[in-house]
Amino acid sequence: MAKTFTLADVSTHKDAENGLYIVIDEGVYDVTNFVDEHPGGAKILKRVAGKDASKQFWKYHNEGVLKKYSEKLRIGSVEEKAKL
Template sequence: MSKQFDAAEIKEHKSAESAWVVVDGSVYDVTEFLEDHPGGSKILLKNCGKDSSDAFWNYHSEKVLKNVAEEYKIGELKPGAKL
């Protein structure tokens, strides 16, 4: 069973020191990926600490989620949590 995070905890991680995003209920710690993100760290940081599903799907495919993001996955958003 993966770790579950509540909305308040997700919202705390929106800086270059600790950057988390949520895509379709999965939580990703992208702190180590900030400098490698092809679109730059600024756009990634803009979407940290919240549900970034819409922004993610506007620019990425399922392939990116499986091949790149999977290594950064740290858990799931708790059921019923609202961001």
Template sequence: MSKTFEADEVKKHTSEQSAWVVVDGGVYDVTSFLDDHPGGKKILLRNCGKDSSEAFWTYHSEKVLAKTAAKMKIGDLSPNAKL
């Protein structure tokens, strides 16, 4: 069973010590990926703590979400949450 996160919890994770992004309602902990991200960690950090779906889909395909990001998924954003 997947863990569900409220918006206030996601908003706390915006640093190199703990970096979370939301894509299509999924919550991803990208902390360990910051230094490996091909676009650099700065772009990830700018999108942490919020819904990054639009930015993600601008540069990535479904394959990236399914293959690379899947192992970083830690849960889902609460359906009522507003970021």
């Protein structure tokens, strides 16, 4: 069963030591082991780690990308709707 996070929980996962989590829409994704594989570079994921990256994600990706990686990277969802 998927875990439920608060935005405060996600915000603590913004470096390699604690893991790199991002929120896309209401899903929480652990990109710690994906950061070096990211075609756009690690810097971009590190910049949005611990935050809601929905706006940035949808600017450059389509739903097919989310579906492709969701099973591998999604670890849960946020309790409240993420808004930044």
